Amino acid sequence: MEYDENGVSIVSNDFKKEIFEEAKKDFRYEEYVRGCLNCGVCTGGCPPHRFFDFSPRMVLQNCKSNDPALVWGMMDEYIWACFQCFTCAMICPFLNNPGGVIAILREISVRRGFESAKKVLKPYSRVLLKLTAYGNQLSPDMIQPDFFPDWGPHIGYASQDLPLKRKAIPMPTLQVTNLAWDVAPEAMKELYTIFEEAGVFKIIEVVDPSLYEIIQDIVDDVRSE
Amino acid sequence: MTIEIRNRLGLADVKSDFRHIAGRKIENIHNELLELEAKGEIKVIHITDEHKPIEAETLFGWKKKIPTTKLWHHKSCGQCGNIPGYPVSLLWFMNKFGTEYVDERNQTSCTAWNYHGSATSNPVGLAAVAVRNWHRSYELGLFPLIHCATSFGDYKEMRNLLIENKELRDEVRRIMHKIGRELVIPEEIVHYSEWVHVMRFEIAKLRKYDLSNIITTVHPACHCYKMIPEDCIYDKDIYAGKRTAVSTGVALALGAQVADYSTWYDCCGFGFRHILTEREASRSFVMDRKIRPMVREANSDVCITQDTGCTTTLDKNQWIGKAMGYTEQVPVMADVMFAALVCGADVYKIVQLQWHTTDWRPLCEKIGIDWKKSEEEYNAYLEKLRAGEKPENLYEYA
Structure with missing residues (x-):
């Protein structure tokens, strides 16, 4: 993909059309994009709309316009502002689902390895590693003062004597520090097969090749145990 | 069976029996589920008398059976890594009631937090993970109880997609075959807060403190009641059936005041990706849209939640608000934690x-709970563990 002097991607109209067609081919698309009265109730209730240049009404209107350029115009940081809370879907009188459309567009963005997706997800790689390699997303040892200084001095509590404090939790499955719970290796192996067969590993390879290599090393280790 | 609706939020011209007569139609997915089972396409994890179910009504007045025993705990990756008191309080109650359950290692995250944050998955991946975990509870003869709101929302969505799409079913069945499992779907997707809700009067019998002077504000989780909202519990005696009843129901049953506030419908600001990598958005949202209204409008003593992400976001982001002059503070805990607290846990x-x-x-002090004594005993317990004593667990685990 080519970029102009401002780092904005230069793409042909054919490519924009290809992306829009890919979105419309998703089996969820017609369920999510129905009639839109442009009433704006979705945007009125949208939490990120209060803090970002983001409007679920525009997401729907752009899709309904059938103009690939308008849909392409959302494929940068715009789609990543959404909180995925689905307030829009719940309050829409026509049962549109702008949050669902966002999910479809994001999937395309990561599947194709768009630079905007790579940039947005770069700080997310530690979480992605934990989830994909071990089957858990958040672990007690991730809650460290240097990672979460804005959560206040009490965060230090969790990092001191962590193994002992976890042992004091009266659920044996939780008495670990490096995972939310002690995931059984057989469960991890099944998850790897699912990720392979569903194309999840392939997506990660596209969006973050270095991370993919690290994950594959861990997968190989767990499988060989 | 179809039900016609007009306004899913229930803010305007809603009837107290929460049945609406105009607008689009939503199919009750359960009929199709049973049809697929009859055709041999899927297996269904049924809720039977063995599960001692209690019925509740959902948004459109449909009946939802909530199993109260023989449960498989499907844990939350955020909750268990960060808010361990959340599952522990739940199991503490279950031990009190003699509930049969299994908490085990053989399960993975639903992976939906990651999906909503990064999109590095797809419906096949999400549905296959869901079926994998459902099947694990199925082979143990138990019913899955979902701890996390995002897992709950995701699993409701995946169930619907699986029922509605043969191609997805075929693909997931192919993947399940590779891991030695079958395509099973639970009769209901049940969130832990729904178990708490239907058990609230039994829970209230264990109450040890008077809560009549305690003002609670409830923050319901978006993925509980905004994703597949027709599957969420509503009760005409709670908010006149206009808002989801879970969490509010147990607070009322315990005798606490439940105050309204203007941003009840807002999310917590978690944002899935934002809470980890764009935290200024989450912080601002927490203070401006949730904590400040709860304190200023309702003079809230405690914020009651029902989900991992909400509890984390609302609790952790108050400290930094002080730097910008946000002096309002309110403790945050899940409904089941609050209930355990006032029942003497x-x-x-x-x-x-x-x-x-x-x-x-x-x-704690306002309720009359001696937290200092508890702290001393806990510190002594830690020293015993440090010296090599075995931990006191809620269940034996091989």
Whole structure:
């Protein structure tokens, strides 16, 4: 993909059309994009709309316009502002689902390895590693003062004597520090097969090749145990 | 069976029997589920008398059976890594009631937090993970109880997609075959807060403190009641059936005041990706849209939640607000933690409030709970563990 002097991607109209067609081919698309009265109730209730240049009404209107350029115009940081809370879907009188459309567009963005997706997800790689390699997303040892200084001095509590404090939790499955719970290796192996067969590993390879290599090393280790 | 609706939020011209007569139609997915089972396409994890179900009504007045025993705990990756008192309080109650359950290692995250944050998955991946975990409970003869709101929302969505799409079913069945499992779907997707809701009057019998002077504000989780909203519990005696009843129901049953506030419908600001990598958005949202209204409008003593992400976001982001002049503070905990607290569960060993950031001690003191004694006992317990004693667990685990 080519970029102009401002780092904005230069793409042909054919490519924009290809992306829009890919979105419309998703089996969820017609369920999510129905009639839109442009009433704006979705945007009125949208939490990120209060803090970002983001409007679920525009997401729907752009899709309904059938103009690939308008849909392409959302494929940068715009789609990543959404909180995925689905307030829009719940309050829409026509049962549109702008949050669902966002999910479809994001999937395309990561599947194709768009630079905007790579940039947005770069700080997310530690979480992605934990989830994909071990089957858990958040672990007690991730809650460290240097990672979460804005959560206040009490965060230090969790990092001191962590193994002992976890042992004091009266659920044996939780008495670990490096995972939310002690995931059984057989469960991890099944998850790897699912990720392979569903194309999840392939997506990660596209969006973050270095991370993919690290994950594959861990997968190989767990499988060989 | 179809039900016609007009306004899913229930803010305008809603009837108290929560049945609406105009607008689009929503199919009750359960009929199709049973049809697929009859054709041999899928297996269904049924809720039987063995599960001692209690019925509740959902948004459109449909009946939802909530199993109360023989449960498989499907844990939350955020909750268990960060708010351990949340599952511990739940199991503490289940032990009190003699509930049969299994908490085990053989399960993975639903992976939906990651999906909503990064999109590095797809419906096939999400549905296959869901079926994998459902099947694990199925082979144990138990019913899955979902701890996390995002897992709950995701699993409701995946169930619907699987029922509605043969191609997805075929693909997931192919993947399940590779891991030696079958395509099973639970009769209902049940969130832990729904178990708490239907058990609330039994829970209230265990109450040890008077809560008549305690003002709670409830923050319901978006993925509980905004994703597949027709599957969420509503009760005409709670908010006149206009808002989801879970969490509010148990607070009322315990005798606490439940105050309204203007941003009840807002999310917590978690944002899935934002809470980890764009936290200024989450912080601002927490203080401006949730904590400040709860305190200024409702003079809230405690914020009651029902989900991992909400509890974390609302609790952890108050401290930094002080730097910008936000002096309002309110402790945050899940409904089941609050219930355990007022039913006499140990503040440290069971409710595990020591992991929370926003100060919860004034709440304990207002209720009349001696948290200092609990702290001393907990510190002594830690020393015993340090010396090599075995931990006191809620269940034996091989």
